[in-house]
Amino acid sequence: MKPFAYARPRAVTEALKLARGGATVMAGGTDLLGLMKDGIAAPERIVDIRSLEPLRGWARAKGKGLRIGALVSLVDLETSAELARTMPIIGEALRPAATAQLRTMGTVGGNLLQRNRCWYFRDEAYPCWLKGGVRCFAIEGDNRLHAIVGAEECVAVAPSDLAPALIAYDATVSLTGSRGTRTMPLVDLFVTPHGRVRREHAITSDELIIEVRVPENALTRRGAFEKAMERKTWSFALVSVAVSAKLIGGVVRDARIVLGGVAPVPWRARDAEKLLEGQVLDDAACQAAADAALERAEPLKDNGYKVPLARELVRRTLRRLA
Amino acid sequence: MGRVPKASSYIGPGAVDVALEVNGDGVSVHVPPHRTLLDTLRETLGLTGAKRVCDEGMCGACTVLLDGEPVYSCMTLAVACAGHSVETVEGLSKDTNLHLIQEAFIEHDAFQCGFCTPGQIMSCVALLKRNAAPTGEDVLRAVSGNLCRCGAYPNIVAAALSAAKKQARR
Structure with missing residues (x-):
């Protein structure tokens, strides 16, 4: 790790001032320090935001939905009995994520902003396209773990398990920066690297995530999350699936199907969602939606297995809603 | 900028x-x-x-x-x-008294080469702070971020469960 100057501000305004001019923001540090040790990131200044009180804590306000501060640790969400009643999909998504140590250190904001796990991206020796190079080494190389849908110049996949779960509940995210605060659908925080956009997130370097919110009406939906891994524990998702829907008299309303590990962004299977609207959630409907979710998949040479894996995981996850 | x-x-x-x-x-x-x-x-x-x-x-x-x-x-x-x-x-130890988890690791032979042991022990200590009555599955989850190449996990689980029981009796 290269030396850097360090600051730990106590106020958001102070943090924003310190972050100006190309500093790097750090919360749990589990991803950033890894990138720095691997020589992928070499910030000259780090702003440690862990003392920013307004970014802490989560709460459900009656009628106003759920608010989760950016600095809430993953373990606090995972182990909360109250949250398990309010929005059980969050615990389902976090239990198979990483390890106890990383869930203790990691924060919600950092989980959403973690960089991809492509081995060419993470290897200093490969000047890949995302790092400013001329080509993606994974397209021709070892692409077992890469995208099967939605990729452009870079075929790395979005690694977060939490993101699909939150997006399946129409979460929004609030960012604050020197030009003020903005709130957007969480799905829009994620961008597909393409053309001049050589990054995975819509946040700018002088902005912070303040909080994530889940609207009250979404909290009444049923939800389910499933994750396929290479081993039973301590592994990023080969494919993850988060679904949610209202079931009114057995009929589906407001279905959401979001996949992780298949695309450069958490992937909303909108065609499959539409297909489910107004349907009874029986085996045939789940299968048809699963087929539709993967209809546009174009696997690379080593990751064809992800297509049937994702299809079956979508079917199973939907089946759990009924 | x-x-x-x-x-x-x-x-x-x-x-x-x-x-x-x-x-x-x-x-x-x-x-x-x-x-x-x-x-x-x-x-x-x-x-x-x-x-x-x-x-x-x-x-x-x-x-x-x-x-x-x-x-x-x-x-x-x-x-x-x-x-x-x-x-x-x-x-963990106070004077010459080992921590419950340390005693249990010895009692259950929860290590072979011992290199991962301090980390395993600290993960088990943390688990018992959060969960006084863990199941074997809880212990496995708690130490799944601590790699043991010797394969001592069955004994680590036994040690943590036995320490939890002893802690409950104190």
Whole structure:
């Protein structure tokens, strides 16, 4: 790790001032320090935001939905009995994520902003396209773990398990920066690297995530999350699936199907969602939606297995809603 | 791109004073901001219980407790621990009395080469703080971020379960 100057501000305004001019923001540090040790990131200044009180804590306000501060640790969400009643999909998504140590250190904001796990991206020796190079080494190389849908110049996949779960509940995210605060659908925080956009997130370097919110009406939906891994524990998702829907008299309303590990962004299977609207959630409907979710998949040479894996995981996850 | 803020609001990149609590004692160390907690414990404070193996948050041999919670000390900056409390395996025993978990590890032969053991023990200590009556599955989850290449997991689980029972009786 290269030396850097360090600051730990106590106020958001102070943090924003310190972050100006190309500093790097750090919360749990589990991803950033890894990138720095691997020589992928070499910030000259780090702003440690862990003392920013307004970014802490989560709460459900009656009628106003759920608010989760950016600095809430993953373990606090995972182990909360109250949250398990309010929005059980969050615990389902976090239990198979990483390890106890990383869930203790990691924060919600950092989980959403973690960089991809492509081995060419993470290897200093490969000047890949995302790092400013001329080509993606994974397209021709070892692409077992890469995208099967939605990729452009870079075929790395979005690694977060939490993101699909939150997006399946129409979460929004609030960012604050020197030009003020903005709130957007969480799905829009994620961008597909393409053309001049050589990054995975819509946040700018002088902005912070303040909080994530889940609207009250979404909290009444049923939800389910499933994750396929290479081993039973301590592994990023080969494919993850988060679904949610209202079931009114057995009929589906407001279905959401979001996949992780298949695309450069958490992937909303909108065609499959539409297909489910107004349907009874029986085996045939789940299968048809699963087929539709993967209809546009174009696997690379080593990751064809992800297509049937994702299809079956979508079917199973939907089946759990009924 | 805005103006670069005044340097006075930052500390480093040279060595800075960091005051923290280690195993119940207040200590002050003089380390640069990029020094990890692990290297500070081992090289500055001479506490070599936490091991440096992967040095990238993959193996768990460096696990310590930060404010009572398990963390990878190789992925934690010492400077970020200012004002916080760190507990290492060296802090578990009181005089000549081993911690319940340490006793249970010996009783159940929960190690072979022993290199991952301090990390395994700290993860089990953290588990029993959060969950006084864990199941075998809970123990496995708690130590799944601590790699044991000797394959001592069945005995580690037995040790943690037996320590939990003893703790409940005290």
